[in-house]
Amino acid sequence: MADNTEILAGLAEIVEEVAGIDAAEVSADKSFVDDLDIDSLSMVEIAVQAEDKFGVKIPDDQLAELKTVGDAVDYIAKNQ
Amino acid sequence: MTPVLRLAEPVAGARMLGLGSHQPERVVTNDELAQRIDTNDQWIRERVGIRSRRIAADDVSLVDMASDAGARAVKDSGLDPSEIDGVLVATCTMPNFIPNAAAQTAERIGIRAPAAFDLNAACAGFCYGLGMAADMVRGGTARHVLIIGAEKLSDWLDWDDRSTAIIFADGAGAAVIGPAPDAAAVGVGPVAWGSAGEMNQAIRILDGHGSKAGGALHQEGQAVFRWATTQVAPVALRAIELAGLTPADIDVFVPHQANLRIVEAVAKKLRRHGAREDMRVADDIVYSGNTSSASVPLALDHMRADGRVRSGDTVLLVGFGAGLSFAGQVVRFP
Numbered sequence: 001m002a003d004n005t006e007i008l009a010g011l012a013e014i015v016e017e018v019a020g021i022d023a024a025e026v027s028a029d030k031s032f033v034d035d036l037d038i039d040s041l042s043m044v045e046i047a048v049q050a051e052d053k054f055g056v057k058i059p060d061d062q063l064a065e066l067k068t069v070g071d072a073v074d075y076i077a078k079n080q
Numbered sequence: 081m082t083p084v085l086r087l088a089e090p091v092a093g094a095r096m097l098g099l100g101s102h103q104p105e106r107v108v109t110n111d112e113l114a115q116r117i118d119t120n121d122q123w124i125r126e127r128v129g130i131r132s133r134r135i136a137a138d139d140v141s142l143v144d145m146a147s148d149a150g151a152r153a154v155k156d157s158g159l160d161p162s163e164i165d166g167v168l169v170a171t172c173t174m175p176n177f178i179p180n181a182a183a184q185t186a187e188r189i190g191i192r193a194p195a196a197f198d199l200n201a202a203c204a205g206f207c208y209g210l211g212m213a214a215d216m217v218r219g220g221t222a223r224h225v226l227i228i229g230a231e232k233l234s235d236w237l238d239w240d241d242r243s244t245a246i247i248f249a250d251g252a253g254a255a256v257i258g259p260a261p262d263a264a265a266v267g268v269g270p271v272a273w274g275s276a277g278e279m280n281q282a283i284r285i286l287d288g289h290g291s292k293a294g295g296a297l298h299q300e301g302q303a304v305f306r307w308a309t310t311q312v313a314p315v316a317l318r319a320i321e322l323a324g325l326t327p328a329d330i331d332v333f334v335p336h337q338a339n340l341r342i343v344e345a346v347a348k349k350l351r352r353h354g355a356r357e358d359m360r361v362a363d364d365i366v367y368s369g370n371t372s373s374a375s376v377p378l379a380l381d382h383m384r385a386d387g388r389v390r391s392g393d394t395v396l397l398v399g400f401g402a403g404l405s406f407a408g409q410v411v412r413f414p
Contacts, residue, residue, distance in 0.1 A: 041127065041341055044306045060302045 095267025100152025129340020133369025170205025203401025205373030211271025249369030253377025269323030
């Protein structure tokens with residue numbers, strides 16, 4: 001089980017790979033859409049990779065609720 | 081004693097003998113669509129990778145496009161139309177079900193009395209049909225089969241729906257499949273195919289919506305994107321395995337042109353499994369849009385024209401779409 005710091009680091013790596021955003025920019029307070037400029041299709045790719053990495057399920061309707069990086073970290077921590 | 085049934089004489093395998101395609105003349109740019117619906121060129125290019133698409137005129141039918149593509153493929157094969165004994169049209173956008181497209185297309189090309197039928201596996205249709213054509217030839221029930229993917233999606237669109245109007249387009253592509261004289265000449269590998277019926281509602285026709293055909297294509301974009309980016313690469317890898325090859329053997333990859341981002345995501349996965357960096361990947365969607373069953377042969381024909389597919393190349397084809405359905409195979413380019 002990864003703790004929140006590890007989840008954030010792992011998620012940041014995924015965001016960097018999918019969207020080309022420097023992992024250092026990916027902090028808990030950032031909004032995926034407004035701050036990181038990530039579109040809905042990239043969110044799906046990030047979700048798919050996060051599912052593999054953390055052993056969670058992130059269905060599309062849940063995905064829509066994850067507005068910030070912190071939301072995603074909390075969701076993964078709760079569901080892994 | 082019950083008499084034993086005799087079977088057709090099988091051959092070593094099948095190979096591709098010719099290729100042809102048809103695109104409508106009219107180019108519709110993203111800017112033109114943006115005049116009617118709330119979208120813009122940059123948004124479309126970033127989300128689906130399309131810069132322009134071809135849309136058929138009102139008086140051009142699906143059969144017109146299928147006939148032109150089919151005639152070109154027959155000519156390219158060097159065969160006389162009289163030597164073709166099977167015609168398959170993969171389509172999901174005929175204006176109505178009867179008569180089918182295949183028999184009238186055959187008649188238009190001058191192919192007399194072939195086995196002729198349509199098949200609907202939506203965007204996977206060409207690869208489904210290619211698999212069937214190759215098995216018909218191999219089994220000896222037909223000698224030369226013309227397989228055509230043809231779609232007039234423009235009739236089945238709600239032109240006010242910006243989620244679909246920007247994606248789909250019209251066109252046709254065709255190939256002639258014939259016998260391989262020996263095992264070394266086999267040019268169509270076994271088809272890897274299947275379906276995901278539990279997701280049947282992900283891409284469907286909704287009644288009405290002001291389309292010409294009386295129904296409009298609708299898709300759950302995110303769900304389809306997720307499915308395609310995760311489930312298509314395994315189908316492609318299976319097709320490679322069935323042909324007895326490895327991903328590094330693939331020179332050219334021609335997936336259904338659904339969305340450039342799906343194409344790129346699947347290619348990336350194949351490279352992670354050993355496909356070469358210099359593998360040429362079809363990006364025909366950029367100027368052709370998503371033409372469903374026509375997209376694979378259209379892309380292949382365009383890549384031949386610009387020199388990116390050459391004789392002897394090992395080409396991986398994979399189609400996927402409504403049904404959901406999927407099919408892929410490895411082809412040796414003639």
